[in-house]
Amino acid sequence: MSQATPAPQPEVPKAGAALLTVLLIAMGVGPLLNYGLSATSDLLIQELGVSAGQFGLLVTVLFVSAAVSSMVIGRLADVLSIRSQLVFNYGGTVLALLVSALGPQYWTLIVACVLVGPAQVIANPTTNRVIYSAVPAVKRSGWIGVKQSGVQASQLVAGLLFPAAALWAGWSGAALAAAAGVLVLLWWSLRHIPPEDPTDWSAVRNVLADRFRRRRPGSAASLPVQVWLFAAVAFFSGMGTQATNVYLPLFAVRDHGYSLLIGGLAAGLSGVVGVASRIYWGRALGAGRRPGTLLLLISSGALLGMACMATSSLWDLPALFWAGVVLHGLTVLGTNVVVNAGTMQAVDATRIGAASGTTTMGMYAGFAVGPVGMGAIVELTGGFVLGWVLVGVAYAVLLGLAVAMVRTTSRG
Incomplete structure (x- = not known):
């Protein structure tokens, strides 16, 4: 069987602020579409004439597309050049935004969501590979924290700009403006990546060929058990994260009577x-705290945040709504940092892409389940309370996984 030879790792003269900014942008570009859809959900639901459940299906399609492509994308990230991966990431996002601007119609948004899934997936393996090869081990966790914050920076930008742009120029105008912005960011990023050899396309062909053959040594089947445990953590945290991210603006508008702009502001604050x-x-x-210990804190705080959300709806307490928004940002949105740092410690340089693809698959599978589940509950019950309770159940499972991780680490 042919073996995929990893591409030479980039030789970085200095891992400085420009490179870190590129990684942050790369993480934030892909989610622009789903955060933009979420921030304008109330407007789009009315314009498209769809239900909340049908709207949630859009994001589910996006994350199913991402989860299905995660494993092969992760393997490709081990052999593609960083330049090629950035073009794939940014270019796929631009294409999806342009398709979504055709109308908008429900079917064009479905197609856009399918297209942007793989573009989102490659960001994690790409940025992890750069950090592994460019950054001293003692600084890697800090870099991971900063680059993962690009996703939340994207949430902030989308929450603030998409509602305003959509009210002024419609969804199509907002999507076109976002696509133009992504192209500018691609131009800037390509000017600030480290020098490297071009992609070895024979290695790429080998990876694609191996995808349809039996698993070879070094594939996801032989990854350490820690990687699969982190994938489970990513799944359950992902369920709650996207159920909240997607429906938070709609919850603010429908249950608390806020305007579309304030709903977007809530997502932006988170x-x-x-x-x-x-x-x-x-x-x-980076200071030496163990992943399991941090996950205990994260899951406990996330449970408290869901209690605030449910209570704010039951007794119409806006202060608890905003407390839930803040706790959501403080806790579960940080899970990905722990997962990525732990994964990077568990494998060697030749399997960073494959390991990252595995945990990313778990994350996007959770992302796919959360929004469609919340949408179905909103349709069946006419409210959000039961949905927040079930998100809390997912976080309780996350707490159990954190306890298991702590105990396993202690025995080791």
């Missing part, structure tokens, strides 16, 4: 807090 929390969790890992 993103701002999420940026800070991801940096904090990354620094805590």
